[in-house]
């Protein structure tokens with residue numbers, strides 16, 4: 001437990017909403033952008049989504065093929081490690097379960113490395129992409145996902161800090177070990193659970 | 204915890220107010236890990252009842268400077284920046300962790316260009332202090348009085364763009380691609396830092412003057428930076 005900081009009271013703005021994880025605040029209608037690279041323009045005609053690594057048959061989908069799959073909507077909250085949370089927001093796309101079922105993960109697959117068209121990577125335990133917890137999305141609030149927010153297609157894993165929801169997603173690689181991604185190599189947490197404030201390595 | 208970058212208490216050695224809306228804190232960090240220019244620390248404040256708030260602050264000091272220097276812009280109604288600017292005194296202890304970040308970091312050996320908006324200039328100051336021979340810098344601020352490290356920037360011949368006032372013979376207005384062009388040497392890595400809006404605009408200017416995407420590194424200072 002940290003020692004109190006002399007004279008610090010804090011601004012406990014408004015009563016805390018139970019949807020708000022510790023250390024987060026409600027950003028309201030804004031949707032800030034946080035990325036380490038220049039925002040790319042990805043052309044949907046050329047874009048593909050691949051799943052490879054420890055799977056029975058690697059899969060690849062074009063933009064059109066992805067759109068022919070049964071679509072789902074996520075409606076709920078998202079949490080960014082820079083301390084904002086956004087409540088009750090809507091994303092549309094396909095469930096990651098659907099794609100994983102098609103490629104059939106091998107029993108030894110335990111982790112996933114997600115890669116973006118920019119080369120950005122992030123790591124996640126496979127179970128955190130399973131059972132209705134993760135999506136590939138291309139709409140936000142019913143409109144095409146803006147490229148600053150990862151359009152045309154981003155990964156959405158809303159129960160973890162938002163840097164895990166890789167923008168401009170193009171590939172998932174299944175592994176039998178955890179391999180650190182971009183922010184994780186730079187000191188951020190391997191899992192990133194907002195409810196236990198797993199912001200940095202060692203939290 | 205023995206993690207050399209983990210939470211620890213630093214003593215505040217010096218508190219300065221170099222511009223009207225900021226505070227500069229020099230911290231004595233026990234067992235400090237040498238940072239790379241561009242990296243940041245996290246400051247965590249704890250109230251008597253255990254309520255906590257934490258924010259990231261870039262390092263302004265050079266890697267070899269004895270004290271760790273942070274420059275914090277005081278945001279009206281900001282939770283942490285108003286505390287740091289209004290309450291902290293020499294002799295206080297602050298809980299911190301770092302250095303953090305390996306991407307927005309420069310080891311000083313290759314040519315680089317820094318483009319900073321407002322307090323986004325801070326990590327670029329660390330770079331400038333580390334190796335001014337290899338570093339060109341452009342700073343953009345709203346008003347001249349809010350320019351962080353004005354003397355050092357002027358002495359280094361920085362391009363200073365003041366958006367709301369005429370300044371040093373330059374008419375008020377945003378940075379332009381034309382102004383950045385002479386600062387850029389092909390092959391230089393470009394470090395862009397500031398609010399999300401500034402970072403977006405500045406990276407577009409760099410793309411305009413022909414900087415390859417992969418040579419641009421961006422640090423965005425949170426929601427409202």
Ligand SMILES: Cc1cc2nc3c(=O)[nH]c(=O)nc-3n(C[C@H](O)[C@H](O)[C@H](O)COP(=O)(O)OP(=O)(O)OC[C@H]3O[C@@H](n4cnc5c(N)ncnc54)[C@H](O)[C@@H]3O)c2cc1C
Pocket residue numbers: 013025026082243258259260261262274275276277278279280281282283284285322325326422423424425426427428
């Ligand atoms: C990697 C990194 C490096 C950084 N380096 C620096 C640096 O070197 N120097 C620097 O000055 N900053 C830096 N920042 C920004 C810094 O971390 C803080 O975001 C900044 O100091 C503001 O924190 P705060 O607690 O004062 O304001 P906050 O309390 O977080 O508020 C920010 C703004 O939002 C408004 N706000 C917040 N919550 C509410 C609410 N519930 N209702 C209404 N309004 C609200 C406030 O009025 C304020 O204007 C950096 C950020 C990052 C991510």
